[in-house]
């Protein structure tokens with residue numbers, strides 16, 4: 485969120501100081517670990533309609549954002565395939581029912597399509613004969629988060645060489661440092677924009693971390709061209725293909741702020757579920773097993789908090805940072821320009837003045 489914000493502000497002619505608690509590689513960011521699936525309809529089974537609307541908006545914005553970057557970023561909108569094992573058909577019907585409700589409320593979203601084995605074969609040949617029923621969500625997308633972070637880093641470095649920005653790595657900041665901007669009705673520069681995710685916990689009392697664990701695999705025997713979700717009552721997983729036969733398999737969701745290494749139980753569940761979708765994962769190589777916390781507010785929804793005329797805090801992106809950040813960005817930029825945002829109202833993004 486912070487990198488997106490910084491680049492947009494530079495483009496608008498602002499001069500920026502960017503402070504990052506860790507180094508340039510995104511070591512401290514949930515954004516580095518994420519699968520970066522852009523799945524508004526599938527996520528509607530577990531989130532609110534406003535997140536779905538922000539996701540739908542952002543799917544159109546990502547290509548425009550990526551187009552401006554000089555470093556290539558993998559982005560595709562080839563849909564998601566959802567499958568389930570026969571015994572989990574009731575859970576699949578429940579999931580489908582939730583998506584139908586979303587579609588009834590938001591008809592501009594393409595509905596989920598039922599797949600038989602022929603249709604599955606046409607989309608993802610290697611899922612047959614294991615699965616003979618599924619769902620296809622045609623408008624869903626994905627991007628390569630690490631390429632995106634690198635591409636944005638390159639842009640930030642070039643802006644620094646042009647004198648538009650100063651980058652401060654390994655510089656964790658405390659908001660109290662920016663006292664003049666925090667005072668109510670301050671008209672002094674600078675603006676302070678806090679996009680520190682879990683780092684904002686000291687001053688955002690309702691913020692909590694939701695632990696997520698993911699695998700990054702190299703699987704030359706697996707050929708999946710789009711994200712695949714497995715419906716399962718206990719171990720729902722997604723498999724998000726990146727370029728070069730790399731697959732991100734995730735993710736657990738644990739109500740805990742424990743950042744320690746992945747547990748044996750979670751590794752077993754993620755690996756077994758992936759293998760149950762495609763036997764080619766048996767010979768995959770485990771490149772990484774990662775844990776990170778999703779910055780989450782009490783209602784599990786994102787929020788822009790405008791504490792004074794010059795301080796904006798953006799947080800609570802939870803498991804939807806990539807899905808919704810372009811929408812959140814545009815609302816925040818509109819706020820900076822006009823001290824109001826119709827877009828946030830339209831999309832249902834909470835802009836809060838405590």
Ligand SMILES: Cc1cc2nc3c(=O)[nH]c(=O)nc-3n(C[C@H](O)[C@H](O)[C@H](O)COP(=O)(O)OP(=O)(O)OC[C@H]3O[C@@H](n4cnc5c(N)ncnc54)[C@H](O)[C@@H]3O)c2cc1C
Nearest residue numbers: 485505512514515519520521657681683696804805806807
């Ligand atoms: C396992 C997992 C899978 C996910 N999969 C998806 C997915 O498929 N699709 C999707 O849309 N989202 C996904 N997400 C969610 C997404 O990663 C987050 O919503 C998003 O990264 C939040 O963005 P952010 O910028 O608010 O926080 P972060 O990405 O965590 O970035 C915060 C940054 O602030 C820095 N910082 C912290 N404190 C300070 C300080 N005091 N001073 C300066 N800098 C500071 C940190 O070092 C970090 O770089 C996933 C998350 C996880 C953990």
